[in-house]
Amino acid sequence: MAIMGNTLKTSLNNLVLKNPILTASGTFGYTNEFDEFINVSKLGAVITKAISLYPRAGNKNIRITETKAGMINSIGLENIGIKRFIDEKIPILKAKSIDYIMNIAGSTIDEYIELGKICQENSIKAIEVNVSCPNVKQGCLEFGIDENSLYELIKAIREEYKGYLIVKLTPNVTRIENLGLAVEKAGADAISAINTLKGMSIKINNQQGKVTKTIIQGGYSGIGIKPVAISCIYRLSQVVDIPIIGIGGIETLDDILEFFAAGAEAVEIGTANFTHPEISEKLVDELEEYIIKNGYKNLDKLKEELRK
Ligand SMILES: Cc1cc2nc3c(=O)[nH]c(=O)nc-3n(C[C@H](O)[C@H](O)[C@H](O)COP(=O)(O)O)c2cc1C
Structure with missing residues (x-):
């Protein structure tokens, strides 16, 4: 096992992480669920599931289905709401020295602004604004697909929140570059991409000629979306100057190297946590070993080489 030094230190301008491996929102619970598998405090940061102004029960229908190359989810942003999150979960994260970024989601512009205000009042160091969830009836993606509404929304949150502001973009548009440019202009510190793709699965059961169907519509994630993500990161990196976090x-480590080559400064691990709960910590170790074995001084030197 590699010894943690400064080899993996990752500076996303004014947010410095001990390494570039983060966990993706909604795939890592409130983090305590992973205590029995890994040392969570070793990760660059965990990103909380989307936190809303008020508690949300989530969707009632089937929430998850497997596909050949990933999964479709329709969780609907179930969470305990920001008040309980701050009172109950943040003290635990702090006690365990876990670096975290709060993912926030609103149904209206006012809700996003209020969330930004509360994060500011509670000195939350970094937030990831989710404007890209395809599984809720109101809000979220509505703001994230139009560059003008997105610009207005992020500008309004920026006025209230002075900490590190990441905007999580959707791939469900023709030109993600326009969204990237809009959030950079609105004052975002970084971009994360991508959220899930809109997907649908129809499972057919035929019992002697009588067909019954199980239908799920939601966000498609996992290994199947990687080429789409790589293309989005690459295209964004051609037009924005703020750091990009790839998802x-x-x-695998090779996947991460591909994201770095495309222009990502850090990465988030999502669906893989469900099948391999130990994966994120394993990737931290593998990345450090790779850098040492290949004689790079640090992570920045590796990224430089990958982007030549
Ligand atoms: C079950 C599930 C729940 C998710 N919940 C959220 C969420 O609350 N907020 C968010 O921004 N993204 C959410 N996502 C999207 C992931 O954070 C990530 O962007 C996406 O799954 C792509 O990464 P992956 O292919 O590695 O899973 C969720 C994804 C899954 C699979």
């Missing part, structure tokens, strides 16, 4: 189907 989408990451399962």
Whole structure:
């Protein structure tokens, strides 16, 4: 096992992480669920599931289904709401020295602004604004697909929240570059991409000629979306100057190297946590070993080489 030094130190301008491996929102619970598998405090940061102004029960229908190359989810942003999150979960994260980024989601612009205000009042160091969830009836993706509404929304949150502000973008648009440019102009510190793709699965059961169907519509994630994610990161990196955090189907060290080559400064591990709960810590170790074995001085030197 590699010894943790400064080899993996990752500076996303004014947010410095001990390494570039983060966990993706909604795939890592409130983090205590992973205590029995890994040392969570070793990760660059965990990103909380989407936290809303008020508690949300989530969707009633089937919430998850497996596909050949990933999964479709329709969780509907179930969470305990920001008040309980701050009172009950943050003290635990602090006690365990876990670096965290709070993912926030609103149904209206006012809700996002209020969430930004509360994060500011409670000195939350970094937030990831979720404007890209395809599984809720109101809000979220509505703001995230139009560059003008997105610009207005992020500008309004920025006025209230002075900490590190990441905007999580959707791939469900023709030109993700326009969204990237809009959030950079609105004052975002970084971009994370991608959230899930809109997907649908129809499972057919035929009992002697009588067909019954199980249908799920929601966000498609996992290994199948990686090429889409790589393309989005690459195209964004051609137009924005703020750091990009890459997400989408990451399962191995080679996947991470591909994201770095495309222009990502850090990565988030999502769906892979469900099948391999130990994966994120394993990838931290593997990345450090790779850098040492190949004689790079640090992570920045590796990224430089990958982007030549
Ligand atoms: C079950 C599930 C729940 C998710 N919940 C959230 C969420 O609350 N907020 C958010 O921004 N993204 C959410 N996502 C999207 C992931 O954070 C990530 O962007 C996406 O799954 C792509 O990465 P992956 O292919 O590695 O899973 C969720 C994804 C899954 C599979």
